[in-house]
Amino acid sequence: MAFHEVRFPVNIALGATGGPERRTEIVALGSGHEERNTRWAASRRRYNAGYGVRTLDEIHEVIAFFEARRGRLHGFRWKDHADWxxxxxxxxxxxxxxxxxxxxxxxxxxxxxxxxxxxxxxxxxxxxxxxxxxxxxxxxxxxxxxxxxxxxxxxxxxxxxxxxxxxxxxxxxxxxxAFDVPVRFDTDHLAINLAAFSAGDIPDIPIVEIRL
Structure with missing residues (x-):
C-alpha cells in the first residue's frame, strides 16, 4: 500500500460528518464503581463523506477518486473543516x-x-x-x-x-x-443511488484516519 499526497475533494468534504473517536473499556464492579481503561494512546478520526454528495458531477468525482485510491488500499489527505x-x-x-x-x-x-x-x-x-x-x-x-x-x-x-x-x-x-488528516476509505464498495435524472447520492462513504 502507499499514501497518495492528494486531498479528497474539499467541496464534498465540507458536507461530511465525523470527528475524533476513542476506545475505552469500562468494567462495572460489584460495588457499583467503574474501572476505565483506554486501549488507544491517541484518538482516531472517522468521517462519512456521503452527506456532501449532491450532484451527478460530484458522484463522478468521488468515483474517480475512489478508483484511483483502489478502495481501501491507498491513503490520502482529508481536510477536516472542524479542525484544520x-x-x-x-x-x-x-x-x-x-x-x-x-x-x-x-x-x-x-x-x-x-x-x-x-x-x-x-x-x-x-x-x-x-x-x-x-x-x-x-x-x-x-x-x-x-x-x-x-x-x-x-x-x-x-x-x-x-x-x-x-x-x-x-x-x-x-x-x-494548516494541516490535513491522513485517511483511507473504510469500504471497498460505493452504493450509488441515482434517484433523479440530474441528481443522486452516495449515502455512505466511510473514511477513517490512518497512522503513518
Missing part, C-alpha cells in the same frame, strides 16, 4: 501557535504537533500532513524563513533547520500551520 489549523478556526496560523520543543544546539529536526487543552489537562496530537506553504516556524519568538533557515517536509510533518541554523540550547521552537 494550529489555532482556532477563525484565526490565522501564527509562528507562536504550538510549541514543538526546546533546542540543544545540535538537534535540527522537530515534529509538528498540536495541543488540546481543557481544565488544566492537555493532549498532544502528532501532525503528519501539514499543508504546503502554510507552515510558519519561530525560535524564541523570531520567525524563521522557509528555505534559508528551515525546510518543511509536508509528507512527514517535520521541520528541519539548515546546517548552522540549529536552535541554541534552551531556545523554544514553535510553529503555526
Amino acid at each position: 489549523k494550529s489555532c482556532p478556526p477563525s484565526a490565522t496560523p501564527a509562528p507562536l501557535d504550538q510549541a514543538l520543543g526546546v533546542g540543544d544546539g545540535a538537534t535540527a529536526t522537530f515534529a509538528l504537533v498540536k495541543r488540546y487543552a481543557s481544565g488544566g489537562v492537555s493532549e498532544l496530537r502528532a501532525i503528519a500532513k501539514p499543508v504546503a506553504g502554510s507552515v510558519r516556524v519561530a525560535v524564541d519568538g523570531a520567525e524563521q524563513a522557509e528555505g534559508s533557515d528551515v525546510a518543511v517536509d509536508t509528507a512527514a510533518g517535520t521541520v528541519t533547520f539548515q546546517p548552522g541554523r540549529e536552535p541554541a540550547n534552551g531556545a523554544v521552537v514553535t510553529a503555526g500551520f
Whole structure:
C-alpha cells in the first residue's frame, strides 16, 4: 500500500460528518464503581463523506477518486473543516501557535504537533500532513524563513533547520500551520443511488484516519 499526497475533494468534504473517536473499556464492579481503561494512546478520526454528495458531477468525482485510491488500499489527505489549523478556526496560523520543543544546539529536526487543552489537562496530537506553504516556524519568538533557515517536509510533518541554523540550547521552537488528516476509505464498495435524472447520492462513504 502507499499514501497518495492528494486531498479528497474539499467541496464534498465540507458536507461530511465525523470527528475524533476513542476506545475505552469500562468494567462495572460489584460495588457499583467503574474501572476505565483506554486501549488507544491517541484518538482516531472517522468521517462519512456521503452527506456532501449532491450532484451527478460530484458522484463522478468521488468515483474517480475512489478508483484511483483502489478502495481501501491507498491513503490520502482529508481536510477536516472542524479542525484544520494550529489555532482556532477563525484565526490565522501564527509562528507562536504550538510549541514543538526546546533546542540543544545540535538537534535540527522537530515534529509538528498540536495541543488540546481543557481544565488544566492537555493532549498532544502528532501532525503528519501539514499543508504546503502554510507552515510558519519561530525560535524564541523570531520567525524563521522557509528555505534559508528551515525546510518543511509536508509528507512527514517535520521541520528541519539548515546546517548552522540549529536552535541554541534552551531556545523554544514553535510553529503555526494548516494541516490535513491522513485517511483511507473504510469500504471497498460505493452504493450509488441515482434517484433523479440530474441528481443522486452516495449515502455512505466511510473514511477513517490512518497512522503513518
